[in-house]
Amino acid sequence: MSLARRTRLAALLAALSVGTAGMTAWAYGHGTERPQAAPEAVVTPSVTEGSALQVVAHPDDDLFFMNPDLSRSISTGIKVTTVYLTSGESDGRNEAHSPHLQDAAGPADRAAYAEARQNGIRAAYAQMATGDRASAWQRKSVPTAGGGSAEVDVLVARPHVNLVWMELREARSISGDNPESLRGLWDGRTPALGAQLTSGTPVKDWFSYTKDQTVAAIAGVFETYRPTTIRTQDPTPGRAEGGGAFLDHQDHMYGARFVQAAVERYAKTTARPHFSVQNYVSYPNSSLPPTLDPQTAEEKLGYLKTYAWTDHQDWCGSPAGCGDRKTATRPTGAGWSQTIRYSRGDGTSWMTEGVSGRLWAFAALDGRMAYWSRSGPQALWQGPEFLPGDGIDSGAAAVRLWDGRIGVFATRTTLGATPQEYGREIVYAVQNEVDGGFGPWRSLGTPDTVDTSGTSAISGPSVAVDPEGRITVYVRDSSRTLRARAQETPGGDFGAWQALGGAGLQGDPVTATDASGRRHVYAATAGSVLAWVQPAPDAPFGGPVPTGLPQTTGALSVRPEGDGVRLFFRRPGIGTVATSLARAGGPAPEFSPVAEAGGLGGYGAVGIAGDLLAGRAGAGTVGVAATDGPQSWQESQMLYTGAPAGVAEGAGTAVAAALGLDADLHVITTVPAGGAALPGGRTPAPWHRAVQPWTLAQAGRPGTTTAGGQPPR
Template sequence: MSLASRTRLAALLAVFSVGVAGVTTWAHGQGTGTERQAAAPEVVLSPSVTEGSALQVVAHPDDDLFFMNPDLSRSIATGIKVTTVYLTSGESDGRNEAHSPHLQDAAGPADRAAYAEARQNGIRAAYAQMATGDRTSAWQRKSVPTAGGGSAEVDVLVSRPQVNLVWMELREARSISGDNPDSLRGLWDGRIPALGAQLTSGTPVKDPFAYTKDQAVAAIAGVFEAYRPTTIRTQDPTPGRVDGGGAFLDHQDHMYGARFVQAAAERYAKTADRPHFSVQNYVSYPNSSLPPTLDPQTAEEKLGYLKTYAWTDHQDWCGSPAGCGDRKTATRPAGAGWSQTIRYSRGDGTTWMAEGVSGRLWAFAALDGRMAYWSRSGPQAPWQGPEFLTGDGIDSGASAVRLWDGRIAVFATRTTLGATPQEYGREIVYAVQGEVDGGFGPWQTLGTPDTGDRSGTSAISGPSVAVDPEGRMTVYVRDSRRTLRAREQTTPGGAFGAWQALGGAGLQGDPVTATDASGRRHVYATTAGSVLAWVRPAPGAPYGGPFATGLPQTTGSLSVRSEGDGVRVFFRRPGLGTVATSLTRVDGAAAPETSPVAEAGGLGGYGAVGIAGDLLAGRAGAGTVGVAGIGGPQAWQESQMLYTGAPAGVAEGAGTAVAAALGLDADLHVITTLPAGGSGPLGSRTPDPWHRAVQPWTLAQAGRPGSATAGGQPPR
């Protein structure tokens, strides 16, 4: 998008927003929709709050409500800028009734434009309810030009102009997995030259249009440029296939829409004068076969918004001949159990922070499609960063490990979009410091264990990494067939051998690994019903397993730490969100023995938990990041900050425990506790609050030795 085009688009939408509320609603920098006050000439340790701008891109109206809530509603509640982009109109068969032959006959002829409008009406009602409590709260709607040469409808909630909806109004596939070239999939794969619009009845967009693949990418990237998000939420571009290489596990529009978002984010990352941003991917249809993650109260709240969208009361509150919501959803507003669940398909690992041999801490996160890192030389030293490794295409999530000689290595997955659809794929990459506490070398690739159908699947997990006493690294990953694979260095610092197949079936999430005091390597991975384990009794020895651990069903994300001659596993209980734990031990080559499951602390919430010594860090019931002491049903000590991905934790050699999370503002936020010694679960004193690791740039900091901005300009 040219500067002139971007300026025209921003001006149009800014004028529109001013007309609604008297203020510009475009986010500037990483604020909350209002101009940030000039920083004081000193560093002030302010408690972390939710800032930034969140932008969701989904394929259909309701994908956000089914698969991104409660993250979505909680973001709206904070008052930050929240924008949702709908790629297709979701016109389906054009009948606003349940899928039933006799009901379809009664509904009369199909009207795709009207059904798409009914879904729009339902979405506007649900967002109005989330933001104001009143589904009838007014919207102002306008047609705006896009960078792709078409038009989009933009809706601004009059009483809460921070809430925007953008309707791209492209034609949907009209089939979950059927081979229909007139679709996002057909456009991505080059089977059609352009995909046309499906305009809704009542939309202010009047002229039909069509996008080529490049124009569609440009249109989405142009929305990013206008809204300047710090968090981009989208669906899973690589959900995998059913066993045997059959149909995709997700709706084709979800999958290929997410690939268009990947391409648009890559283009947006190359623009100047934008804030840093992170990307969060969400699981969609595969949630049907997995345990619920939400507690009953949160699930009921989520279901309430879905019922509003579904127009379950069938009262004509909106006055639209098309209808006031999606009656197809009204027969089953919970979906296939989706109202009870939320899951991330990327970036749910907790091992992205490591302590170097000198005591320096290193934290890693993917920003702008690149790997960013922050570091801190000691408990009393300031954090510095973010700095960036070279190379783009880096997916959310990272795993960091200290090598035998004290250097740090970071592992991630990288997506290559490719010049042709067949070249699309994901691989595992890693980078290593050139010297202790030094800079990082270039990315090196380990490829992928998925050598067939790479462009169609690439559904590998994030990597988990271990280092043996002789200095060899081993990487563990779940492949697209849901089995465990491993690849190990042949010599310390040397080349990696071939991928090993370690078995297992139906694995979910990322594998985790730890080594007990006897030198035995443990690897754990969840299934829909329990947890499997592999054990390597000594370096170079064959693996035992997969073993059934006997652990109960989990929500899918594990964390581990070594504990004496065993490994302690942490997980959340389905349908409750409480954190539970069990100690597993191994005797010789036998299967691991697990202790009775106990409550670890941290009541409610969802997502993975970071472990730092005797400190838990995770999402509390309100969705904010919190900490709790391990042992018994301890409540979270909550912050006021929503975050993305999962927290990490490190128990430092100095005896302090540090937890970190990436906020919606794309900044690193941390909390530090002193060594335990008092009666409280968090040590002898209350820790400082969660706060930005690197404080906002001030004039007093400019040029200060050791400052992240010394000798430079304020960070973007």
């Protein structure tokens, strides 16, 4: 980066760190009060809004696999609800899994052990919300849409924090084939799954659910709480090598599939807000590098220790116990306290620029593909509009095609009428004309040809367009190898799926083309990064070849740079962003020494917009930083879902975007010297809603309308 460009960018970032109307650089809920819009404000800076609802299989899945996203959401003051599908009764012994301890632990009592886990969860949530694990809860029984009952707990001091206990029977085995389980219910091997009521629960009458009643009960919870962000586990974690056991607990996997079915049903209701879905990796984190910095990991571990009742003090007065003593023997899990990782929606290529200078941004909302557009740096954003068709998974990849149209690629889940019909596929839609509407979804199928109902653990797609206009789609298959499917002619049919090799691939592959026309594809493994690079334009790929790059957290980003492409990735255990420039030539690409990029701390993928990084800062908020060396993130006050995207526009502006927990698109724009990024010549704004409730003197006040004349949601 030139000195002049670096100086302009540094000045812009400094201005953005101050923000509008006295906004600080720290997230609301992390030591500051929510800012009030000043009368002269042009835009309202983004803050965390909406509501978040987690659905997990067992008590502690949220603490192990969704924190710190969970605790940070609670701290903002938005509505946070967690739903537990099963009681997690296990073997009914509130002690470690050790044969010589079972006699000392007394007889098995599944109702009591499930109650102890409830007590531990209530303590952890009370601590996250109030700092006091003994803060009081109001507990009540409520009827469900499935014909049974659920326990609902409301934290008295912070009533925006709710827990919903569905109290179904768990599988009582990680992978054992037990028909009396969520798996057996999904597969039709048991007609109904019974309840496992906890001791002390206000739910008094035993019940059971059919498959449809289970879906109805979960969808009914969605209708009650009307979330804008739904968090759940991974419905397709895959199997061990050779088609062995599932890589995750069967309750995690099949519980997430019930959530998918409930989401599909809920999406068909009216009078609800838009919502996004975020999926989380669970047990497979054990074999992957840590993603959290030591301070964040220690905070997460503290909540787990509260849940695990590690001090064994009788603070709750329950005969069942005040927490989960099984977890107390290893509150870190299998390294889970040091990690959070998304199984979908971690790609950063979901925004692109058309030939006319129009920007297009895509995100899955309500199980459909939504898109926003902006005709130029001086114009207002419009949207969201929706492509027809449902079942669209989180994540998208957008590209400009050879003729100037825009194409969007995603994965789609088909639930099917029978369990054997469950599966995922790659789909794409293309504009009918430049800047026009989109045609129907077309399917590229899946590179997985066996056990699609049991695994379907494909990644999101990465897409390239060659100089001749042919599209190639790259995806990681369920065997953790790289696969590709390419058009035979521009706009024509796609050939068969090709096997490009590799082993143990993690996350989504990324691709970019250098100035010489050579295509690069990179994919992370647990220990490094593998590369596939054309030695010359249109030449067959070499690779996979080892890059010699250090271990990453798995989420990669890439941009063209001169005669090479530059990779960006997070360092394990500290979260800082590092970078290396790859140049093609010879049998393998050559990499520059790894250097620190902007952005210290945080986790997840980073979006690249020219010389601007956008990513999750240490406090969990979305922030921006320059790419040319270690520096702090310039933070917003907004938590978000998925990964940010970025575009360096032909006009010289750089735009970064993120999907907030409110299911709205939020953006930030940098401008060249002397430029104006916003209508009317206004200076660059901090992070704000793309479709902003504009006013001249009444920002944020009742009666405000959006650019399209509609009241803000």
